Amino acid sequence: MTQPRPIRTVRGVRDILPGETVRWQRVEAEARRVFEAHGYREIRLPLFERTELFARGIGETTDIVEKEMYTFQDRSGESLTLRPEATASLLRAYIEHGLHVQPKPVRLYTLGPMFRYERPQAGRYRQFHQINVEALGEAHPALDAEVIGMLMELFRALGLAERLALQVNSIGDEACRPAFRERLAAYLREHAGELCPECRGRIERNPLRVLDCKRPGCQPLIDKAPSILEALCPGCREHFERVRGYLDALGLAYRVNPRMVRGLDYYVRTTFEVLTEELGAQNALAGGGRYDGLIQALGGPPDPGIGFAIGVERVTLLLGAGPDGPLPTALLIPLGEAALTALLPLAQAARRHGVGVEVAYGRKLRGELERAHRLGVPYVVIVGEDELRADRATLRDMASGAQRAIPLDRLPEELAALGRPG
RNA sequence: GUGAGCGUAGCUCAACGGUUAGAGCACUGGACUGUGGCUCCAGGGGUUGAGGGUUCGAAUCCCUUCGCUCACCCCA
Numbered sequence: 001m002t003q004p005r006p007i008r009t010v011r012g013v014r015d016i017l018p019g020e021t022v023r024w025q026r027v028e029a030e031a032r033r034v035f036e037a038h039g040y041r042e043i044r045l046p047l048f049e050r051t052e053l054f055a056r057g058i059g060e061t062t063d064i065v066e067k068e069m070y071t072f073q074d075r076s077g078e079s080l081t082l083r084p085e086a087t088a089s090l091l092r093a094y095i096e097h098g099l100h101v102q103p104k105p106v107r108l109y110t111l112g113p114m115f116r117y118e119r120p121q122a123g124r125y126r127q128f129h130q131i132n133v134e135a136l137g138e139a140h141p142a143l144d145a146e147v148i149g150m151l152m153e154l155f156r157a158l159g160l161a162e163r164l165a166l167q168v169n170s171i172g173d174e175a176c177r178p179a180f181r182e183r184l185a186a187y188l189r190e191h192a193g194e195l196c197p198e199c200r201g202r203i204e205r206n207p208l209r210v211l212d213c214k215r216p217g218c219q220p221l222i223d224k225a226p227s228i229l230e231a232l233c234p235g236c237r238e239h240f241e242r243v244r245g246y247l248d249a250l251g252l253a254y255r256v257n258p259r260m261v262r263g264l265d266y267y268v269r270t271t272f273e274v275l276t277e278e279l280g281a282q283n284a285l286a287g288g289g290r291y292d293g294l295i296q297a298l299g300g301p302p303d304p305g306i307g308f309a310i311g312v313e314r315v316t317l318l319l320g321a322g323p324d325g326p327l328p329t330a331l332l333i334p335l336g337e338a339a340l341t342a343l344l345p346l347a348q349a350a351r352r353h354g355v356g357v358e359v360a361y362g363r364k365l366r367g368e369l370e371r372a373h374r375l376g377v378p379y380v381v382i383v384g385e386d387e388l389r390a391d392r393a394t395l396r397d398m399a400s401g402a403q404r405a406i407p408l409d410r411l412p413e414e415l416a417a418l419g420r421p422g
Numbered sequence: 423g424u425g426a427g428c429g430u431a432g433c434u435c436a437a438c439g440g441u442u443a444g445a446g447c448a449c450u451g452g453a454c455u456g457u458g459g460c461u462c463c464a465g466g467g468g469u470u471g472a473g474g475g476u477u478c479g480a481a482u483c484c485c486u487u488c489g490c491u492c493a494c495c496c497c498a
């Protein structure tokens with residue numbers, strides 16, 4: 001009989017092992033705490049939707065829709081897609097359930113896996129995880145600042161603030177962007193010869209993208225290109241100035257980057273990114289912006305909206321390795337069958353008192369003590385024939401080696417007291 | 423989708439084209455019968471990613487393929 005070959009993970013997909021889940025739990029818990037302190041509530045969304053939702057919501061000509069979606073037909077022949085981002089789904093739910101009748105802004109957050117068919121790389125996976133925030137139905141610039149401020153507050157709470165940089169920009173709206181786009185394209189056409197081939201191709205398709213080019217050769221030209229900020233219409237200009245004023249009032253450090261361009265088609269006015277220099281090419285930890293008009297484009301009310309997405313993998317990469325996670329307070333070591341039978345209900349009782357307890361099976365005392373030491377468990381309880389005769393357990397402090405006898409029936413309470421140090 | 427680098431034990435890595443592919447860590451057992459951290463000994467573990475080719479002989483050279491990594495691209 002031959003051993004079957006083990007099956008391995010699919011490319012670009014990975015397991016998050018126990019040593020790492022500790023960090024994930026921390027990120028998620030801090031996010032929930034910070035967001036809920038701002039009045040945001042969780043919404044949970046399906047992992048797949050009708051393909052059309054993403055085509056309409058993200059933009060037919062974006063890279064995501066054109067070549068990165070996991071699209072398949074279900075048994076009824078309908079075209080479905082694993083979500084490549086969360087905003088479209090969230091807005092669909094907002095519209096479908098009439099959440100727009102709630103007091104505005106409607107503040108929501110969600111988290112979970114997204115799927116994009118890309119070549120994996122440091123900080124980039126085919127199944128990756130985002131934490132999303134969306135604030136819907138309110139156009140006030142203070143909401144932009146609230147959302148951005150909340151994002152930075154989360155990074156501060158995670159101890160990452162000093163290693164990150166916040167950039168903000170305004171990319172105008174339908175009133176001013178088309179004209180700017182033409183001006184920029186005209187400028188680029190004039191200097192097409194000095195641009196890299198990729199950028200030359202972008203001049204007509206999406207000239208704003210040229211501004212985002214990282215090739216050194218294109219930089220001088222980009223530096224001298226017309227700035228979107230000078231081309232903003234009065235409405236966008238005022239909105240951006242007020243957003244900046246509120247950011248200043250919040251005491252947030254940021255850089256205005258007039259060349260920041262975001263990859264999704266739906267953004268208007270405020271856009272922002274949180275960047276790091278520690279993760280190689282995948283330097284964006286979070287990004288977002290305002291998307292007034294998108295909800296209507298998806299068949300909903302004419303409500304404005306703003307939101308962001310955080311890349312959880314990238315955040316946990318930055319957090320680095322930490323403690324391996326919560327340990328039980330005590331390892332209970334029974335010596336023999338009678339002791340095991342006596343300890344099982346006591347372990348259960350201790351857990352009901354809220355203390356973490358692990359029971360050892362079958363090994364010699366020496367081996368179990370060694371295991372307890374290596375696990376880092378602070379206390380060990382030994383129950384053998386001697387203890388059973390006296391109706392006692394031996395409690396050992398692993399750090400000091402000190403031992404004392406405690407009555408068996410007092411064991412759960414004693415352990416619970418140890419589990420609440422200080 | 424494009425390019426480059428790399429695939430040897432669970433992990434980190436050795437092995438000039440030449441005997442039966444090794445070491446450290448980890449794991450299991452013993453020295454030590456109910457007391458951890460140290461030390462010593464022993465043991466389990468490998469289709470050298472896979473397939474083909476060259477050769478008397480391949481972990482080593484060649485081709486193909488898969489995977490990983492990094493970068494382009496894109497973005498979280």
